[in-house]
Amino acid sequence: DTGVSQDPRHKITKRGQNVTFRCDPISEHNRLYWYRQTLGQGPEFLTYFQNEAQLEKSRLLSDRFSAERPKGSFSTLEIQRTEQGDSAMYLCASTLGSGANVLTFGAGSRLTVL
């Protein structure tokens, strides 16, 4: 068990470009979450998967954001036509769908939009 892995760890892009982040959760975890964290703030919920089904999306998630978890394992978060306001740390977390579940976080993917 290598924990939750996120890639890339850092991404610098120009405004208007598309970016994609990948998250590999802990292998037996069926629930996967994406959060965004800006400086001095707590993690802000973006979306949540149970297996391959996307069960909830934040109203903050504009139509430029899309997330997938095609086989119920890894997940991708794509941001199209990036804006400077998208600069943030994008966090992935996973958990097992039973009991008093604890989220296990990855180290995050930092996005800087120039």
Add this chain to the structure above:
Amino acid sequence: GNSVTQMEGPVTLSEEAFLTINCTYTATGYPSLFWYVQYPGEGLQLLLKATKADDKGSNKGFEATYRKETTSFHLEKGSVQVSDSAVYFCALRRETSGTYKYIFGTGTRLKVLA
């Protein structure tokens, strides 16, 4: 709606001082409550949790008691160390129709001076 409110930081203490970080929540039903810690340059890690009223979570000398009557989950430690310097996040997990969402506070930065 569901939310978590934490005391604003930064909190600066001398080594061996007593620590309290206040956390209150708003939620329907009986959410599970968590404290996460983020050390500099690292991802969020679970510190402790409580799943029902009057439960006390504890870990590494930190404690927090789930107080339903005051909707609070204050974090305490009797004697802080320099190594406790980090950002602390209070969080709740709410269930709605079989979906689970974790909501975080804005975080409280703790700085412990030698």
